[in-house]
Amino acid sequence: MQHEVNTVLNRLYKSESSKLIAVLIRVFGPENIDLAEDTLQDAFNRALHNWREHGIPPKPAAWLMQTAKNRAIDIIRANKNALKFSADLSRYLESEWSLSCAVESEFKEEKIQDDQLRMMFMCCREDLSVANQIPLLLKLLCGFSTTAVSRALLIPEATVKKRLLRTRQQLKGAAFDMPPPEKMSSALNTVHTVIYLLFNEGFHSSGGKEVINRLFCMEALGLAKLLIETPAIANRDTYSLLALLNFHMARLDSRLDEQGQAIPLDMQDRRLWSKELVIQGDALLAKAREYVQDDANGRFFYEALIAREHCQSTSFDATNWPAIVYYYFKLIAITQSPLAMLNQAIAIAYSGSNELAIKRVTELQENKTFKNSHLPLATLAHLYAKAGSRQQAMRHAEAAMALGGTALEQALMLKQIERHLTLNLSA
Numbered sequence: 001m002q003h004e005v006n007t008v009l010n011r012l013y014k015s016e017s018s019k020l021i022a023v024l025i026r027v028f029g030p031e032n033i034d035l036a037e038d039t040l041q042d043a044f045n046r047a048l049h050n051w052r053e054h055g056i057p058p059k060p061a062a063w064l065m066q067t068a069k070n071r072a073i074d075i076i077r078a079n080k081n082a083l084k085f086s087a088d089l090s091r092y093l094e095s096e097w098s099l100s101c102a103v104e105s106e107f108k109e110e111k112i113q114d115d116q117l118r119m120m121f122m123c124c125r126e127d128l129s130v131a132n133q134i135p136l137l138l139k140l141l142c143g144f145s146t147t148a149v150s151r152a153l154l155i156p157e158a159t160v161k162k163r164l165l166r167t168r169q170q171l172k173g174a175a176f177d178m179p180p181p182e183k184m185s186s187a188l189n190t191v192h193t194v195i196y197l198l199f200n201e202g203f204h205s206s207g208g209k210e211v212i213n214r215l216f217c218m219e220a221l222g223l224a225k226l227l228i229e230t231p232a233i234a235n236r237d238t239y240s241l242l243a244l245l246n247f248h249m250a251r252l253d254s255r256l257d258e259q260g261q262a263i264p265l266d267m268q269d270r271r272l273w274s275k276e277l278v279i280q281g282d283a284l285l286a287k288a289r290e291y292v293q294d295d296a297n298g299r300f301f302y303e304a305l306i307a308r309e310h311c312q313s314t315s316f317d318a319t320n321w322p323a324i325v326y327y328y329f330k331l332i333a334i335t336q337s338p339l340a341m342l343n344q345a346i347a348i349a350y351s352g353s354n355e356l357a358i359k360r361v362t363e364l365q366e367n368k369t370f371k372n373s374h375l376p377l378a379t380l381a382h383l384y385a386k387a388g389s390r391q392q393a394m395r396h397a398e399a400a401m402a403l404g405g406t407a408l409e410q411a412l413m414l415k416q417i418e419r420h421l422t423l424n425l426s427a
Contacts, residue, residue: 005051008060009044016061017143020068022115025140027072027106029086030122030171033140039075043068069107073100086176116141117230118176120223124191125174132167133194134201135160142219152213153201178233188233192241192300195223199245203252217252221245236291240300243284247307250277262412266316278311302331321351338369342379349383358383374403378413385417388424393417 017040024036046067047060057063076085076099084090105111123137138144138152146164150157179187202216224242228234254268285304306327313319328344331337342364349357358380365376377400384392397417401410 002052005048005056008051008056009047012047012060012064013044014143016064018116018119018141019112020065021140022119023106023112024068024072025119025122026111026115026176027076027086027103029084030174030176031084033168033171035075035083039068039071042071065107069103073103076103113226113229115176116226117233118178120191120226121179121187122171122174122176124187124194125171126186126190128167128170130194130197132163132170134198135163136167137194137198137223138219139164141223152216184233185235188227188235188238189297191227192237195220196241196244196300198223199248203248214252217245217249221249236288237297237300239284239288239291240298240304243281243288244300244304244307246277246281246284247304247311250274250281250311262408264412264416265310270315273311278308281308281311297334299331299334302327302334306331319350321347325351338364338367339375341367342370342375346379346382349386354383354387358387372403374400374405377403378405378409381413381417382420385420386424388421390421393421 020040020043021036024039025033028036028039043064047064051057051060077096106115119140120137123140124133128136135149135153138149139146144152146160147157150160153160178184199217199220202213202218202220221242224238224245227238228242250273251268253274254270254272255263257263281304285301285308288301288304306324309320309324309327324347325344328340328347332340332344342361345357345360345364348360361376361379361383364370370376377396381393381396381400384396394417397413400413405413
């Protein structure tokens with residue numbers, strides 16, 4: 001029984017904790033995030049002891065929801081003169097007559113999804129740094145414990161606690177509400193960016209030993225889907241972002257070999273790519289195209305088009321590189337991103353203009369974004385290997401390794417260089 005209870009509670013924490021914490025923050029207000037988290041933990045602790053003694057109830061999620069609701073009412077009743085609760089609900093919470101009705105209303109299923117959206121926008125406020133946004137997002141919306149956040153982001157638990165504490169302090173007095181119409185576009189763009197960062201943290205894991213953190217990818221997908229389920233706020237970039245994530249996820253199972261080492265795009269077995277996810281990405285991109293004139297900046301639309309070209313190609317050699325170069329031109333016009341310029345240079349090389357690509361990357365080395373970065377040097381090493389110049393390739397590879405990159409990235413770079421030099425000799 002104990003093992004069964006633990007298994008069910010772990011599953012429920014994953015599926016229900018973000019709903020419960022969202023509605024508790026709605027009721028208690030952002031000033032009392034700690035209180036909301038304590039109440040959530042208390043509900044699960046009560047479930048643990050009760051279910052071990054009396055068995056798992058027929059509807060465990062509803063049991064948890066009812067317990068959290070009752071605890072919220074008890075806490076407000078005991079602290080209504082000592083604590084400041086949600087500003088727009090306070091007049092209902094002060095009266096014993098309306099207290100239960102007000103809390104009961106907030107715990108209805110149709111309101112909880114709205115609260116999850118409010119919490120997403122709160123976690124992604126523009127005045128919070130990315131270093132603080134992602135731990136808060138993982139903690140509140142993805143149900144990660146502090147220890148799990150620490151392990152996932154590869155930072156000390158003490159650092160996570162400090163960041164969360166600092167962020168909670170910043171949120172005191174913040175409104176737990178959707179952004180006003182005139183700020184929605186900017187706020188939504190921030191939310192999109194944070195979700196994409198979360199996905200990339202999984203897809204290109206910063207861990208030295210783990211190449212892919214699939215859990216992060218799935219969490220990012222879930223958050224993007226939550227936005228899609230609210231058509232009133234979704235725009236072209238919302239659908240494009242989810243399309244982009246689907247295209248990337250389609251290739252996930254082909255990115256690692258049996259030893260867990262990364263496989264470069266040109267070596268991946270495309271038979272392993274998920275046709276279902278590519279079809280879903282296509283459908284989402286078609287939906288994005290319907291938003292001809294909206295206030296989305298279009299960044300994710302063009303990133304999704306680039307990813308789609310890769311997914312549609314039957315082989316690496318059959319890739320429509322000129323189309324990808326064009327989409328990068330459109331993306332760069334929007335973002336002015338040096339990283340997009342670097343990726344475009346690679347596409348230019350595979351379009352048949354390797355010398356022009358080398359020239360572009362050499363120029364990008366002077367960009368302040370790449371100061372002390374190994375990326376331009378690693379790219380040049382790749383391009384010189386493609387051109388058959390071993391001396392230049394190894395010189396740039398050694399310089400790149402001196403500046404950074406994980407051990408796995410460095411090993412893959414050297415392997416790619418040798419492969420391209422061999423291919424060049426046999427051509």
